[in-house]
Amino acid sequence: MSRQIIFTAILIVLVLGTGFVWYYYLPELTLSLETNGPQAGATQPVGARLIELRRLKTLELDVSILKDKSFATLNYTGEVLPAEEVSATGRVNPFLPF
16 A cells, blocks of 8 residues: 555544544533533523522622721822823843843
C-alpha cells in the first residue's frame, strides 16, 4: 500500500473517532454545564426553585456600614472629576521590567 492510502485511512479514522466522541460525550458535558450556571433555574424542578426563593427571603444584609460615623460624614458635592489623559501609544515592549 502506498503512503497516501495509509495516511488517508488514518485521517478518516481520526475524523470518525472525533465525531463519535463529540456526538456522544459533548451533549452530556453541555447539559451538565448548563445546569450549574446562572440560568440553572430554567431547568430545575419547581421544588428546587422554591427552596432557592426561601433562601432569598431569609437573606440578611449587613447595613452596619450605613451607621458608621465615617459614612455619615460623607457629603455629595456634585463635582465632576476631570477625565485623565490617556496615552495613545503604550510602551514599545510592555514585557520589559521597569
